[in-house]
Amino acid sequence: MGTMKSTQATTARRCMAGSLLTALMVGGLAGCSLETAEATRVNEPATLEDVGGGVSRITLSAQGAERLGVATAPVEKADGGGLTVPYSALLYDATGKTWVYVTPEPLVFVRQPVTVDRVDGEAVKLTSGPAVGTPVVIVGASELLGAELDVEE
Incomplete structure (x- = not known):
């Protein structure tokens, strides 16, 4: 006691x-x-702005992005149709829903839902998600999710 x-x-x-x-x-x-x-x-290293649907727009300072080591890769067209992103871009929320962070402009990140068809090694085949060429976060995504959802270490 x-x-x-x-x-x-x-x-x-x-x-x-x-x-x-x-x-x-x-x-x-x-x-x-x-x-x-x-x-x-x-x-502040990051600011949040509610964009609706339980999603926030995250704006990082240059120093905040450097500390996280944020890196991106473009969404690509999958062989046979659909989309593909690196596996490291994929996030799961507490309910099992799948997401990626897109970066519509420098230092700005928005979580976007994706529908996974299958995981194929280091690539994820999507049936829906961001348009081909859209940059998605492949390094630092889990830290962005923690900042967005206010998860403490």
Whole structure:
């Protein structure tokens, strides 16, 4: 029982520390001005914008993208029709739905649903997904998903 109380106390301290840090970042404490709070938001490694359907548009700072080592590859036309993407681009959500991150412009990433026909080695054959030539994230996709869904390490 002592361990449970200790764990609860540790969790409570972490929550209070996180709340304090958040308050400091948005200018709620320590006399921060609104300009300082805005500068903090602008300099964040990633910003999120809801685009509907439970999906957010992620914009990374150049430094954030460099830290993640983000790399992309184009969607290709599969032999015999359909689409193909590298297996490393494929993500699964908690319900088993399949996704890839597309990058419609530099440093911007949006999760897009895909329908998998089959996995063929390092390639995934899709029956639906982004258009041929669309860049999809092949390195850093799981980190983008974590940032989008606010998953902590």
